Amino acid sequence: MERSKNIFGNEISDKVYNKAVRAKKKHIKKFGDDSNSVYHLSVSDNATLSPFIGIKNIVTTEGTESINTDKGIIIGNIRMGFGHYRISMAIASAAYSMGYTPYWFDLNSYSETTGGKVIAHLNSLYSMGSRWSQKYPIFNKLYWEPLNSEGFRKLSYNAMDQKISELMTPIFKELPKNMPFIATHVWPAQAAIHAGMKKVVNVIPDNWPMALHLAEGSIHTVQTPSAFLGYKTLKGMDGKKILKPIPDKQIYEVGHYIDHELVINLDGDCEKRLDRIKNNETKRILLTVGGAGAQKEIFAKIIQNLMPHVKEKRVAIYINVGDHKDVWEGLCEEIPELSSISLNYFNDWSKTCDFAKMALDNEISGIHAFYNEDIFAAVYSSNFLMRSCDILITKPSELAFYPVPKLLIKRVGGHEAWGAVRASEVGDGTIECETFGKTLQMLHLMINGDEILTMLCNNIIKANKIGLYNGAYKVIELATRKL
Missing domain, CATH: 3.40.50.2000 (Glycogen Phosphorylase B;)
Known part of the structure; x- marks a missing residue:
């Protein structure tokens, strides 16, 4: 399925789609194309958190331990700020308490991959914007606040991300496709769907519905009733248009993600x-x-x-x-x-x-x-x-x-x-x-x-x-x- 052309039955214009294709090509030109590469994966203990919440890291270095497909849960994340890591730790903590092994799968940590390089680049821009927003009120008022409230809200933004997240799939090739995969950022969720993972849960942060966080094909979770209603109806994600909603059983309000x-x-x-x-x-x-x-x-x-x-x-x-x-x-x-x-x-x-x-x-x-x-x-x-x-x-x-x-x-x-x-x-x-x-x-x-x-x-x-x-x-x- 071409997920940048149609989002929950809502058609994306050719203009937006073509812009998304150009953005993907631009990233390939800058960071390379590893779509034919195979990254061999192994497992190591997370030295800091394994003693407390049992986290094991999925790494690209050689090792003797493999992923436990029976009692393992993969937690796909990136470091963008601390919030997505914080949610990942809460999910890992809950999983460990319920008898599962949480496997930490940070796309940003695989710096040798095209996807890792793209994420590091975009993360550096976001961090810079966050700092500038606190130093320069005019930048915050005219650019940062509108981008983070309305820019990321649009379906067109999700169409762009869907295309770029295709570059993040090679690292998924050796992952067992039927293992539970919980993503605490939308890029791992989108990439997991593109890569053929079958049990993807997209854990959405914050309390303001934005198309940025959509990963069609996954189960979406939110923390509040208002976020549920906003995402369910895709409110405001294409101007004043009444959009086709997220189908039943593809989004759930679950409460706050706490360790x-x-x-x-x-x-x-x-x-x-x-x-x-x-x-x-x-x-x-x-x-x-x-x-x-x-x-x-x-x-x-x-x-x-x-x-x-x-x-x-x-x-x-x-x-x-x-x-x-x-x-x-x-x-x-x-x-x-x-x-x-x-x-x-x-x-x-x-x-x-x-x-x-x-x-x-x-x-x-x-x-x-x-x-x-x-x-x-x-x-x-x-x-x-x-x-x-x-x-x-x-x-x-x-x-x-x-x-x-x-x-x-x-x-x-x-x-x-x-x-x-x-x-x-x-x-x-x-x-x-x-x-x-x-x-x-x-x-x-x-x-x-x-x-x-x-x-x-x-x-x-x-x-x-x-x-x-x-x-x-x-x-x-x-x-x-x-x-």
Whole structure:
């Protein structure tokens, strides 16, 4: 099937299709054509996460271990920001808890392939755009916000991606075609369908329906009822046209994609937060930088404002800069005393894990900074740290769906606005605080009073009772059901 010409029965114009063909040819000219290549695959343990959630990496180096086709689940992903990796880890965690082996299949990591080179190129452009959007308001207003809310929304954009994702299929040749394949980015989902995989689940992020995320031929999952209705009807994906909808049983609303370790400990972690509030103990605040490293400026202002509270032991701060050491260095330039008063956990995964475990049941004070050049540790550190924090400060991307009290700062891209809408309506996070002034107002309310944090904790407990955070488990059930 020519998936760039017809999307769920909706015809794509010859003009758009021809543009997609030219785009594919342009990438081939720049990055080569490996369509006749065969990449031999083997398996290795993921040194960082295998001890916790059983992840094994699918690699192109020689090895003796092969994929377990009976109890294995392939998780297709790319690193684009941290969000898609974060969802992958949640899916892997749920799979491992249900007795499956999660196999990590990152198309971006196969740098020798044409597809890997294309993804790395496009990812670098997206990261640059994210950073520029925070530095240059006019760029954000005139280009980045419209692109991320309306540009990616169009069926024509999906037609382009479908054609380009054909370049990503050679790495799939040795994968067992009947194995469950769960994609946490649309490109692996599209490529898997092009490559003939039979059980593909396309795990859609965010809360704003965009044609960018469509992979016809797969089972689509979303986290919210509003996203379900928007995707089901393909609302606004071709101007004001009423489009043919996604057929029944090809899209499901499953709830938020959350790691097993967080879900099973959710009630207990919230009760500890409520006890700290009641006893007027030090409030723990986690600031976590996104994959593009675009939040340095506002984080610097927040930390500067919190310094007096830290010295009075009213607040403790966790700062996770992920794998962006330049962000940490920039923060230290803005706040000269930060370096000298912080306890650093840099490139020390064992020390990070020990601290996160200790913080669950012990008093915490001061500032604790985390950085790791290993992408898995960089992302998963926030998972460990959020269990013992009282407030997570983050932009409203994938972390907006996590069951921890959240202060949501200015978005990076228009699509993220709807993550804040979801969190504020569920009641486990704030409304989006678009300016530093609004962020500071909300932060002071959360630090100096009990009302907001108590409400958020109680709402998380209530939401958990109705299974709102069980989306990762339901994705596994959909992927492993018999056809």
